[in-house]
Amino acid sequence: MGYQLMRLSPFSRVTPLLVVSALVIVIALAACSSDSEHADSGNPVTPIPTLVTIDTPDPSDEADADPAVASGEEVFAANACVACHSTGENDVVGPGLAGIGERAGTRVAGQSADEYLNEAIKAPGAFIVDGFANAMPGTFGNLPEGEINDLITFLKSL
Numbered sequence: 001m002g003y004q005l006m007r008l009s010p011f012s013r014v015t016p017l018l019v020v021s022a023l024v025i026v027i028a029l030a031a032c033s034s035d036s037e038h039a040d041s042g043n044p045v046t047p048i049p050t051l052v053t054i055d056t057p058d059p060s061d062e063a064d065a066d067p068a069v070a071s072g073e074e075v076f077a078a079n080a081c082v083a084c085h086s087t088g089e090n091d092v093v094g095p096g097l098a099g100i101g102e103r104a105g106t107r108v109a110g111q112s113a114d115e116y117l118n119e120a121i122k123a124p125g126a127f128i129v130d131g132f133a134n135a136m137p138g139t140f141g142n143l144p145e146g147e148i149n150d151l152i153t154f155l156k157s158l
């Protein structure tokens with residue numbers, strides 16, 4: 001009798017502990033696995049469309065926002081403006097054109113940004129940017145008015 005109680009009593013003390021710790025482990029595992037399931041199923045799925053949507057809107061957004069910008073960019077490329085101008089800040093033969101939209105209105109007293117850019121394209125010799133040669137061809141005034149306007153819209157987007 002005494003022996004049996006001795007044998008039973010450790011069990012009856014250990015069993016609730018085992019049950020509790022087993023429950024804790026099961027709950028912890030369930031929490032972990034459901035967390036990681038969500039994380040696993042959420043993570044690979046979410047970034048893929050995110051990456052795709054980040055990649056696609058960049059070029060198409062610009063074109064969607066203002067078709068004149070995209071068309072002006074084509075005129076810029078087709079007329080070798082790129083041979084002398086970067087669209088960044090670095091100067092090539094001519095000044096880098098990043099931020100030209102803001103500078104344009106301050107170049108010549110009394111000229112708005114549009115007026116200055118229009119003249120800079122059609123009659124580049126009329127105003128020479130400090131530190132540069134009068135090296136821009138004066139032939140772009142022959143471009144159709146629509147292309148020059150798109151070009152100006154593109155330049156102001158830089």
Ligand code: HEC
Pocket residue numbers: 076079080081082083084085093094095100103104107117120121124125127128129132133134135136137140151155
């Ligand atoms: C052969 C080289 C050359 C080509 C090609 C050229 N440019 Fe220029 N451009 C220059 C130089 C040099 C200047 C700076 C001298 C001046 O003000 O005329 C300049 C100045 C400018 C400016 C004024 C920049 C400022 O900071 O005020 C604009 C705007 C401009 N160019 C736009 C264009 C566009 C648009 C085209 C193409 C249609 C083009 N350029 C083609 C050489 C060139």
